[in-house]
Amino acid sequence: MDADRERELVVRAREDCAAFGELYDFYLSRIYGFIFRRVQDRSVAEDLTSMTFQRALENVRRADFRNESFGGWLYRVASNAVVDHTRRDRRHVSLAQMSEEEEPGDMALDALAAALDRDQLRRALMSLPAGQRELLVMRFYDDLDTTELCAVLGCSRETLAVRQHRALRALRAAVARESIDVA
């Protein structure tokens, strides 16, 4: 969505249900997909999506809402909802199961890794630190644009560029290590 149009809709959405409806229509499937890739459960995805949009509704009506990247902000709320959900779920499992539990977003990482052609690259991706894995998954699997990524990760465009560059370099180094191990 065009950034100016989005900002205009957010302003109008404080009082105009049609404007909020347009934002909802544009982002629903994106946010739902983002959550579903991480939880792989329809009803959980629906609950978390509902929670995300409920928060969106409550926040756009506040005078102090920072109308910079509504989409990115939505992804951040969704991402936090997934993390909270995973943590809550962990409280309900035994210690034995806990060690095997996946990090939030690991299901998305698995899906991205499974689609990679090369085993070495797949293993290299899995060996990266969590923060770098998360960034690469959101960038390449969720297909978030720079503005959205900045909003989700809470950083500037310059910082994002540096972090993405470092993540790719780390991935390259990990591929090199994997190649040596195989040899």
Added chain:
Amino acid sequence: MWRDPATEREQLDGLAAELIEAGRIARAGTARREIPDRKYSAELRASLVRQMPALRTVDGLAPVPPTRPLGWVGPERRAAGRPQWGTRREWVADDDILRLQADRQEDAGPEAGRRWEAGRRWEPFAGEEDTAQETSHAAALRPAVRWHMPVRVMPARWVAVGLAASLAIASLMYGAVSIFPTAPTATAQEAVDATLTRGAVTTPLAVGAELKSGDLIEVGAAGQATIAVGKSFVRLAAGSEMQLDGLDPNHVLLSQLDGRAYHRVSVEEGGSYTVMTADVEWTAKGTAFDIDRHPWGSDGEEVRGLALLDDLSLSGPDLSESLGQGRSATIRLSGSDALEGDTTLAPITADTLADAWLIRNAELDHLAGLDLGELAALMTPTPVITPTEAPPQTEPPQQPTPTPKPTPKPTPKPTPKPTPAGPTNLGNLSIVYLAETGEYKFSWVKHTGSWTEGKTYYKLVYETWDAIPAFPGSPYWACLESRYEHTWIQEVPNGDYSVRVQVIDETNGTVVRAQTNVVRLKTLPPTEALGGLSADLSVPGRVTFSWTGYSGEWPYSYYKLVYGPAGSNPSYLTGASYLAAPGVGQTSVTIEVGAEGFAPGAELDLRIQAIGYPYDSAYAFAQTTVLMFTVPPSA
């Protein structure tokens, strides 16, 4: 094969390209599953949009759209106002209504007259528009209404006298109720997975919604709803449809189009409460009756009415019957809603009453302190399904019950009596035993009413079994702050509890907004040891296994003779196969050598387990020790 590019930049670009391609492939692989359900999307949209404030207009005058789109003639209906089978209603959000009407304006011809438009302004008649264009005086054609105040003000006392006289005359002519606004007579007291269709628009039915004559309420397959009309109310079961034809609190007229409903009547002397099922009228003379309308035969329907408290009369073409309390009537309708065959009149039997829907209504009415009539029979203890009161089984019953589940029973001691218009009922609290962890999983229907973050909670409250849990006062196991957290898992200390979930709103004092039914939770005992399992090989080709029977208090469904390879410690709960499922009370079973899983020479671990299904999950109430066994040769 991986080849190092010459420069770092190329290498990184190459990696990024691979990741982009992998992302595209991964997204394509799951794209179908990532599309949100249409109904869910529309429902969420409508729910969010409903929370938005009404649109402001320039003059501050809230626009009121027509009640139905222009040109809409209503759904085709069968006799007695029943919609055609297969009529599909779509969710329509508020702004969609406006959009739809705007679209229709473009399509409509000049006869359409004044139009509602998405731009919220009045448009002139089509003919006037033409004139306006010709004369360039369009502004003059728009209506302009202004208040005109008289210049000379009358003395205040004469104004007061005049107003009083006008009101007195108007009251005499139209009745006081028409002059002075009163509270709505019909409202939704409970709404789970239910819709309200008014005009052409279907929206989710919200708790507290004011209802009007002509409204159609439909309850989904997992839903329920309660509609109050004056002091009367009707509880609608899952899958039911009810049209509200007349909502005068003392002259209620409903059309029960499908499904089941429990009617509780309270009208003044001389009033009436009538339910139509096609051309047959069910009129309450008393206070409680149940009507169940369901498909019958290839395209017909059967309607059964139960007079549960006081009398019920039914009348229709060539039909006039009166049912005393405790009697039932069954009629049949053809595919065209014509009365077919004879009316069956019969007493209400215990089998008829042993019905989950009636039990639920009995529980709710009991809690509300209402007279139960025939349903009072359901309030007596039922020893078979109450483990603590079940007598020890001395001989095997003829037909073992497949899935015995302890069911809630009312408390024997006095409890606070909520009024029928009290908290929304969230239905049953589901409890599932998780055998792997020994925990219990509690889940309930998500509360859809108002929810203030940080002030509204789900509380999983409990008491010992002889008391009704209620907040504040009762202890609780969980307090969940998000309306979307409607599941809780935890271990429960040994005990016998009554449990429920309540939605507590502390925005303004402590208010119970909604609650589930009370459910009994008696923690499961440790698996009892039955001693050894013995094998008799005296008959060639056959092995007879015998064991000591389980005599504990919990109802089990059958034994399972489970087996696995040597050293496997087989258990039915972890998926082990079984050679036989002896019934309740049996203490031996014979297996033919060569039967599936019992091949000659096989080395097996065997054991007997008494399996029951408390809390929707298999559980071994007792088991023998493992018998290490080598299958003998066949005969």
